[in-house]
Amino acid sequence: MKTIAIFSNSSKPLAKEYAEYSSQKLKDLGAEVIAKDEFCEELSKDYSFIESCDENDLKKKADMVLTFGGDGTILSAAKLFLKTGVPIMGVNVGKLGFLAEYHSDKLDECLTDLIEGNFRVVERAVLEANFKAKTYYALNDFVIEKSATSRMITVTAYTNGNHVADYRADGLIVTTPTGSTAYSLSCGGPIITPGTPVFCLTPISPHTLNLRPLIVPDSSEIRLKVYSRTGSAQFVVDGREIIPFDNNEEVVLSKSEEKIKLIKPLNTSYYDLLRDKLLWATDAKTKLKPKLKNADKF
Numbered sequence: 001m002k003t004i005a006i007f008s009n010s011s012k013p014l015a016k017e018y019a020e021y022s023s024q025k026l027k028d029l030g031a032e033v034i035a036k037d038e039f040c041e042e043l044s045k046d047y048s049f050i051e052s053c054d055e056n057d058l059k060k061k062a063d064m065v066l067t068f069g070g071d072g073t074i075l076s077a078a079k080l081f082l083k084t085g086v087p088i089m090g091v092n093v094g095k096l097g098f099l100a101e102y103h104s105d106k107l108d109e110c111l112t113d114l115i116e117g118n119f120r121v122v123e124r125a126v127l128e129a130n131f132k133a134k135t136y137y138a139l140n141d142f143v144i145e146k147s148a149t150s151r152m153i154t155v156t157a158y159t160n161g162n163h164v165a166d167y168r169a170d171g172l173i174v175t176t177p178t179g180s181t182a183y184s185l186s187c188g189g190p191i192i193t194p195g196t197p198v199f200c201l202t203p204i205s206p207h208t209l210n211l212r213p214l215i216v217p218d219s220s221e222i223r224l225k226v227y228s229r230t231g232s233a234q235f236v237v238d239g240r241e242i243i244p245f246d247n248n249e250e251v252v253l254s255k256s257e258e259k260i261k262l263i264k265p266l267n268t269s270y271y272d273l274l275r276d277k278l279l280w281a282t283d284a285k286t287k288l289k290p291k292l293k294n295a296d297k298f
Helices: 012-028 038-042 054-060 071-080 105-118 270-278 282-291
Strands: 003-008 032-036 051-053 064-070 090-093 121-129 134-138 141-146 154-157 160-170 172-176 198-204 214-217 224-228 233-238 241-246 250-267
Touching: 003 012, 003 038, 003 054, 003 071, 003 134, 012 032, 012 064, 012 105, 032 038, 038 051, 051 054, 051 214, 054 071, 054 224, 064 105, 071 090, 090 105, 121 233, 134 141, 141 154, 141 250, 154 172, 154 282, 160 172, 160 198, 172 224
Parallel strands: 003 032, 003 064, 032 051, 064 090, 090 250
Antiparallel strands: 121 134, 121 250, 141 172, 141 233, 154 160, 154 224, 172 198, 198 214, 224 250, 233 241
């Protein structure tokens, strides 16, 4: 019997509604359902079959994780389950959702596939940062950016001891292939196919146009220093954790030995995801729409 951990974005009522519905459905399909104490305390009715767990028990007991929300919810789950090897399946109740690939309008089918094993598991590279005597992990990206009160900053980058550039900009993104469709993409960075052994350095609003995104091997050790006229900037971990970054401090980034496992639909590819999310096949869909079954859903 599979033990499935429910992980929901508590700020989205619809995510909570789907999570509750899925909990009942999973029980009916023969799974054991567990969730964080906070989730169980906010249930709309009696779901006594859901085992309430603290974070440590959740990590020990879960065979897989089912998230409801957007990519941010998956990033939160990834942080919690990083060193467990437990795969994560994301149901998109947000907007774009490159990580939360399953659609809420096909929820029953998704849950049945999950129980019956009709899915594939992919591994995604993780970035590791050593900063202020602490280790941080990012599935998407690390960002050094100006603080709310600072002007443009200068980020000096080195790879394997070689001076790359002095990025005079609003900041610098170091992204994994997974994160290439997140903040980096909005700053002009390339889309990188998952599994490609590289990272990308993407400047944020650089002062000069000749500073462009740079692809480096994921075997590189990346060192970053910052200079700000106000003496302060900030280091952002996967868009969710912010640490002050002062002048003369240094952060060292490298590929982590840890990996994140994501559950994906069995018969789809990354290119299907790009066509769906970025509307690369809009014209084809428009032409086919009258012939498609349930065409109103497209």
